[in-house]
Structure formats: structure tokens, C-alpha cells
Amino acid sequence: MPEQRSFTSRRGLLFGTAAVSAGALLTACTSNESNEAAAAENNRPAADDKPGKHVTIGFAGPQADHGWLNAINQNAKSRAKNFSDVTLETTEGSNDTAQQIGQIETLINKKVDVLVILPADGKALTQVGLRAMRAGIPVVNLDRIFNSSQAYRCWIGGDNYGMGLNAGTYIGEKLKGKKNAKVVELAGLDNLELTRQRTKGFDDALKNYPNIEKVARQAADFTVESGQAKMAQLLQAQSKIDAVWNHDDDQGVGALRAIEQAGRDEFLMVGGAGALSALQAIKQDKGVLKATVLYPPSMAASAIDLARALGQSKGIGGLSQYEIPASLTVYSAVVDKDNVDQYMSTGFK
Template sequence: MPQFTSRRGLLFGAAAVSAGAVLTACTSNESDDEPAANDQPAADDKPGKAVTIGFAGPQADHGWLNAINDNAKNRAEKYSDVTLEITEGSNDTAAQIGQIETLINKKVDVLVVLPADGKALTQVGLKAMRAGIPVINLDRIFNSPQAYRCWIGGDNYGMGLNAGTYIGEKLKDKPDARVIELAGLDNLELTQQRTQGFDDALKNYPNIKKVARQAAEFTVESGQAKMAQLLQAQSKFDALWNHDDDQGVGALRAIEQAGRDDFLMVGGAGALSAFQAIKQDDGVLKATVLYPPTMAASAIDLARALGQAKGVSGLAEFEIPASLTLYSAVVDKENVDQYMSTGFK
């Protein structure tokens, strides 16, 4: 999952299925007969000035990160006036800085950057901006607002808040309800933000007590190992919030191996496997809270708009906003079909 992000900016209430479409009515070249699905730009515009967008992301060693790359590539392919220059991606900051400098030297029109480390890559963001290349900073935020023209990303605090509220509403009539939390990497600020949001939501439900928390590492293996520990330590609880659907695959394996089905589980991010399990509704996983990778598609839309000196349809301003925080919608059996096409593998 993303290494560093912020709640700064507008609370932009675009659900994952429309995270791109809301932003793109001013930038599409599709006909009015085309559906405004996740991979389909909204219809309202004709091809314009040709724009070359440089895209630099981290190594796709996680389902969410791979989905970020796929969303960017697929969105760019929808536009006949967009050329996407994409780097190989790296979790090594020096390597990623070198890749971005190559894009700067190629004189791309706009840069979209999801930095492996926002702090470490701030200087190269500043370099691009000073070279006259506007930067869309995707999710992991640079230290200086001068290093980007627009930031777009997820709401980690909102993930925890919405997960806690969902669980709270399910357990509000249960006396002495007990919940546990399977967090991500504790050295990441995003993990702390998610936990804080979760704890703040539970304050509204005095009958609910969080009795255990274990940090995993956003991997299937760590999810399975840490969940097994939680299950062994907690013989009785009513709900589990797992921060990440990738590690949730492992958590569900541990739950199945332990033969437990006496609680409800809420996941995080929006993996296809989670959506499928929620729809099937024959296990403990009842919902997941989105951290939509469709933000990468929206970043391409915003980059195209910048390159063509356009604003965002639906807003009165001539310019695109300085920041957009996407909404962490809760997906359960009632609305899972709406989001199924956005699920990542």
C-alpha cells in the first residue's frame, strides 16, 4: 500500500467507480453514446492538443500498486491525443529519481509521479516544476507544495473512520462488543492514520471495545501469520478490521484454518478477491473500505487537462484544483456489483 499520504485538500466524494469520470467530463474524446465506466472517460469533449505525459511509479510488487500502473496505462489509451511515457518503476529512490530526470530531459508536457518516498523525491519534483513541467503528485505526497501542481490521493484517516463506523453500526445493539484490528506496517504514517480514524469512530459506540491490535506487512504471508496469532490470543470477538485486502487473503486463510466464523470482517483497499467474497457472502468478510487505485486514471485525466490548459467540468474555476482527496466508500453486499469492475487482482 502507499507509503505516505495526507488528508490535505478537498474531501472529494467520488466513489471508486467514478473517481475518474467525475474529473474527466472536460477532457474526454469519447462519444455521448459511450458509458462512463471506470475505464471509460466521460463524454463531453473532442480530441485537443497532443499531450505527452510522463508516468513514474514505484515497483508493482503489491496488488494495489500494480492496479495503479494498469489504471494509468488504460486511461491514457482512451485518449487519441495522449502519449504516455512510462518508466519501469522502482522502490529504490535513487533509481526513481533517475527515471524522472530522464522524463524531464525528454521534455514531457506533464509528469504524473507516485513516489516510492515522497520526502526523498521532493527535490526532483521541484526540478520538474522549475523546468516548466507541471507535476501531478499521486498519493504519496511531496514535502513541499512547490514540488507539484496538483496532489490527488486517498484518505487513510477516512478509511479507518468509515470501517469503524460500519462495524459500529453493525454492533451498536450488542452489549460488551469486542473488536480487533489487523493493521499494516506500523512505521508508515498511513497505518497510524487508519488506526486513528478507526479509534475515533469507535468512540461513538461506548458498548464496543477494541481488545487487540496486530501489525502486519501488507503481504499475504504476514496477514496469515499475524491473523493466526490474533486468533490464538482472542478466543472471542465480534468484528475484525483488516487494513489491506492483499494481507487479507492470508488473514482469511488463517481464519479458515482455525475454523472460526463467529465474527464479521471488514477489509481495506478494494481487491477483486474481496469483492467476490463479499458477493458470495458465505464467510466472515462482509465489507471492504476503498482506497481506490482509480486515482491513477484520474491523475492521467488531470495531466491531460493541464497539458491542454483546461479546467475540470463541473467546477466553475478555469484551473484544476490544487488537491483532491478521494472518498473511502464502504463496499458491502448491497453495492458490491457497482464496484466489481474496479477490483484489482
């Protein structure tokens, strides 16, 4: 199979991380003369950074009990501060379904102009999304998707299947000359569809490398403690490992502790999400962690851009359509030592 470099291409740089929030996604939503001319030619107003109609955005995000989830909240808040015509009404954030439904209902009763919702459980919160839409409040569904497309006006989120696919391809290319290569997978929460998609993408990528066998898999629940415990189990059970695919850089902190304690360094490890600690380790290149596949929390900043455009009845510059798209999938670029400097500023704590 020819070498695949989609994960480090210029396209990946444009659609991978922070570029999505203020650059690639809404490139022409800044005051760019050529894009304004294109908008005028198509009789379509394009959102830009100039103050316009005031928009109150209700933001119902997650409980910040994880590095990536905290970064989601911070990206949304920081982006909203860039606009003098935006007021952001935020909830406390909750991973409890009933509590989050109550928080969203409060925002609906306040008659916010637009809602941005990252549901604790997409299926369980579908009805409250429908309620908002029927009340005339457009919903930007962030990442974990509702069961019905009628429950949101626009969905923006990560490419979980692509994340696993790119991780598997990266590992496959690194091990393609090695006979009987063995890899293990440290997954996240198995009751989440996103975890299943990441595994499926990884497994599909490995089908292209018949010399590689996935010999074990453990779910580590996205926590440091479980990451350490589950990685220790994998190391104890497998005397020979050539690569590890770890779904999440937070649980990867624990996994790396287990690896260090076991004194194992014969394999390479690929992480997931793009935590600052992971990017720094990749740059130093002194351990087993050689790459991470991005799942950029800057998608929350993009969600604020989309909500503002919806509230102002504007489209996205650079597109011929009058309306904003119904869905946007963020690209999962692979970051290794060759391109880590270009992504270092996007790392989250």
C-alpha cells in the first residue's frame, strides 16, 4: 500500500485544529474583501467580525472533569468574548442527563437566540433539542449527536472513525516492514458510540496491513487512574508489543506511568485528542509516545461562530450557499515530531 500522508498534509493543517475555529471553517467570516465581494455577487450576507445584530447564545456544555471537556468550555467562552455583539449565557456544565435537561430548559425559557449544546448523552437529550427547535431557537449540536436531525439546525463535531483510521494508518506505515507485528488498543468508554467508532476506524485501517495483528484491547474510561491500571494489565499479559493505540491523552498520562514502571520501551505509542503534555512529549522524542491524533476542542469556538451566524441570519463567506451547512466534521490530523511545532499552540491542559 502506498504511503498515506493525509494526516500531515497541508489540508490536514487547515482543517485539523485551531484553524477550524477561526480560520478554515469561517475563513471568509473575517473582513476579507474578496470574500465580501463574493457574498455580494451571490446576494448573500456573510458573517464577519464586524459588530452586527446582537445575539444571545445559550451554551450548555459538559462538566469540566477532563482536560478535553474543560478545553471545550474554555474555547467557547474565549471565542464569545471576541464579539461585542454576542452575549454568552452559560450553564454550570453537567454530566448528569436530568440536570443538563433542566439547564437547557432554563435557557429556552430565557428565550436565548441560539443554543449551543454538547449533550452528556445525545440520545437522552434529543427531546430537549426538539423542544428548543420547535420554540424557534436554532440549536448547534456540538460533538455528541442527537438521535434526530430535527433536534438541531447544525451539527459540528469530531471524526471519531477518522481518528481511529488515521491512527491505524500511521501505525501501519511505521510497522509495514515488520513481520508478525503486534499492537494493542487502549480504548475509552465502551458505552459511548464515539469509542466504538474509533475502534472501528482503527480495525479497518489495520486490514490494509496483513503483517499486523491486534492482540489485545482494554477500555480505560478516559481517566488517568484507569489508563494506568489497564495499561499495566496489557503489559503484563503481552510480552511482545510493537505499537499501542491510546484513544485519549488524559488516560495516556496514566498509561505512560505504567509503561515507565514496567520498564518497557520496545514499542511506539499513538495517543488521541492533542493534550499539551502529549505534544510536548512528542517534541522531546525521548519516550514511546511518537504521535497523537487530534480531536480538537476548538470545535467549540467554531460552534460559537456558527451560532452567531445563525442568530444574525447570515451564511458563511466562501460558500455559495445562503445558509450555513447542516453538519461540519473536524479533521483528525496526526501530529508527530515532523509537524508538532505547527500544532503546539493548540494543545490543551
